[in-house]
Amino acid sequence: MTPPATTRDRLRVAIQKSGRLSDPARDLLASCGLTWRESRDKLFCYGESLPVDLLLVRDDDIPGLIADGVCDLGIVGRNVLVEHDLSRTSNGQASALKEWRQLGWGVCRLDIAINDDEQWTGPQQLTGQRIATSFPHTLGRWLTDKGVQAEVVTLSGSVEIAPRLGQADVVCDLVSTGGTLAANALKPVETLLHSEAVIAGPSAPLEDGREEIADLLLRRMDGALRLKETRLLMLRAARDVLPEVLTRLPAGGEPTVLAVDGRDEVSVQLLCHNAVPWPRLEELKAVGAHTIMVLPVEGMLA
């Protein structure tokens, strides 16, 4: 279903149709209270709970869709955003996009990798070499910065296999665990970019009331991202060990201490903004706390 031209009072968010970023992007939007009418294999999803529609596309297309004003926001890797931005500026066009939020997942690096039996002496070693990559503009800028003249071989995928196929001498590709490089007898030697998934949006403000919808969505997103690590710690303890218990609580907000009806006991609740480590729970138990629970927080309005 193609979105009708009259829907520009609704926000359009581009996400990856299928790939590493699709599920976390959908989960993030769902945690903001969004529901959609179409199923996930459709290209356009109509937002039911908020005036926010989704376009499901290849991740490489997301920056262009935002730059052209077809979409308002996108969830995409910084690596794709930077590559798009450099391809524009190298054509003499102005930068059109910026990162509106960093999401902390989809973390990877764009690295130069060489054969694992070779020595690495520095970027000058790449002079005259053929470097295979899917990120030619990012690599081109790095080579220029380092003053290195090399041949950039642009491939859309399977970059790590290029040296074995004789298409290139070294590669410049995304690395996370390093497993793919190792499986291809390559080793990382330089990092060009640290990447993670980001909310990409235009550098200029949104118009036609879409800014307000985007503000609402981003406020909910900020809350959802903060809550992701937030836990509610609950425990009970005899009243006389309460001072001991309070000094051993993990960092967080102000604890709430409630009397337990008809008993010489208290119930303590604390909102923690990070994971609560096991040793801390064991310390609390050792000073007399019991029924200690750590619960995820689904939603919060402070």
Ligand SMILES: Nc1ncnc2c1ncn2[C@@H]1O[C@H](COP(=O)(O)OP(=O)(O)OP(=O)(O)O)[C@@H](O)[C@H]1O
């Ligand atoms: N190994 C990895 N670990 C973590 N994040 C990664 C890894 N590889 C890629 N990414 C991030 O996930 C994004 C999407 O990767 P994916 O492999 O799904 O893209 P793709 O094959 O280009 O998909 P599409 O078909 O949408 O073009 C990358 O642009 C990068 O930001």
Ligand SMILES: O=P(O)(O)OC[C@H]1O[C@H](OP(=O)(O)OP(=O)(O)O)[C@H](O)[C@@H]1O
């Ligand atoms: O360091 P690693 O953990 O091995 O990850 C690196 C690999 O992950 C990505 O590919 P992906 O697996 O997404 O497949 P793709 O090439 O089909 O996109 C990337 O292009 C590397 O090939």
Ligand SMILES: [Mg+2]
């Ligand atoms: Mg892609």
